[in-house]
Amino acid sequence: MGQHSKKFPRTPHSATRVMAPASTYAPASVVAVAxxxxxxxxxxxxxxxxxxxxEYRLRTIIQDAIKIMRHCKRETLRAEDVNAALKLRNCEPLYGFGTGTSSVQYKRTKEDPEVFYLDEREIDVRELITKRLPRPPVDVNLVPHWLAVEGVQPMIPENPMPLAPEPKPLQPPLGSKRPRARAEGGGDPDAGGLQPVVSHVLTKELQYYFDKVTALVRGAGRAEASDRDVDLLARALRSLGEDVGLHNLMPYFTQFITEETTASLRDLPRLRVLIQMIRALISNPDINVELYLHQLMPSVVTCVVxxxxxQNxxxxxxxxxxxxxxxVAFVCAKFGAAYPSIQPRITRTLLRALLDTKPxxxxYGAVRGLQALGPKVVRETIMPNLRAYMTNTLEPALEAPKPLDDSELKNASEEDRNIAVAKAKLAVLRHTDAQRVMGALQEAVGACLRDEIGDAENAAREKRLADQLMRWHRIDGAGRFEKDETATGKDAPAKKTPVSPNSPSRQGRGATAKGAKSAVVPKAAPLVRGRRTRGTTPDDDIGDAAAAHAPNVAVAETHV
Structure with a gap:
């Protein structure tokens, strides 16, 4: 014990020797330890x-252990307090004693109540052999792990789980309506169980911007809107189409457009402004509109069909x-590559609206929508159904309504007269609508035919240009053959080669015999395609170009 202990200071000697009290630690214990x-x-x-x-050393250690116990705000002395006191004295701690209560039970001997012994139970060797072996202890090792990566704590067992904050209900902007949430069990939503409407917080600037834009849309979308409101609305639409940082407002703008379209289905000025607003949002390159197309397109298609x-x-x-x-055509052209199914779905919707028995x-809206999608769509949808539609639906409505007979109105009652006048007005209105549909059909079919005729004209023109180019190459080959024959005639006797009567060489010899100047056909100039002027044909353009490059050639050789 003295080997691992620290030397304690001795008690100073005094002149008068004081008798030390009797020691609690018996000398017999010292002899037993020895x-x-x-x-x-x-x-x-x-x-x-x-x-x-x-005894002095034990008292000192126990006093230090009691001090440590009191500093830990405890009233029970533990083995860990004694170990801490030993460490303070630079002594080796006690081994084999845990921090909790020990399961070892001591008993007093019958012969001497001051002597204690351990109550050890007898162990059966057969039971010990047949007992299942315990799991081997895990080796002590060092396992590193990340406490945080770029300020974010990884979700691993070594790190403590962060406490999730309680969700706070967030209020939507003032300009948007709060949807009614469903209560648990399908009851009244006002009874409780409301969920937060949004999952992010808008800044005050964005909320103010949203309120101003929606107020301008509601104010300018009236029949009695002032010039100032119209001017401010134009600036707001320009801001929606050009400003950056509006992506967080897209859910609110989409909800606002959907609700206003449903509520103002017969308010024509308001619907015009909403269509302009949708066009501005789609035109903005800094907004990811693809996520909200499925909510915006129903409003647009509703305004079409x-x-x-x-109201009037x-x-x-x-x-x-x-x-x-x-x-609709602008959306299909801009997002058709990313979403190939958007145009076929809209086309099916418009074609179904055209063929069904609807007003x-x-x-008219279906024909306009199909025409806006392009001539190919018209060729595939309207043209196959044009005859049946004209016969069954449009031709009966195009018949002129019969005028009212004044004599019959005079003899009829007031109620019958009102009914007859209302029917006459509806017949006139239906005739006017049929004329509108007829005009839209004429424009759509005309655009389709012009597209087909333009393709046919381009193909015919390409074919004529290719044929003319082949003729030039033939004329050029005949001229070269005549030049080679003239050059070899000086040194060797000329060989008679059969020449066709229509060949340029025979025509040239005939022209020389009549006194005209002989000329060698030069190589044809390269063909240059460009826009031709009105009143000329492709053959005239080619002939003029050849005459400009070969002025000495007869007209019969260059102009076909």
């Missing part, structure tokens, strides 16, 4: 001195349908 470790038996005086020294888009039937709702059809206003 016999245990194999040391020589000490004398009685040495045993007393060692006992008093051991809806049954009625105005005399209003010009035809221009709104034209603008919406152009917007003529819907048929």
């Amino acid at each position: 016999d245990t470790i194999g040391a020589p038996r000490p004398s009685d005086e040495a045993a007393k001195a060692l006992a008093s020294d051991v 809806a049954k009625r888009l105005c 039937l005399d209003e010009d709702h035809w221009s709104l349908r034209d603008d919406a059809a152009n917007t 003529l206003t819907t048929h």
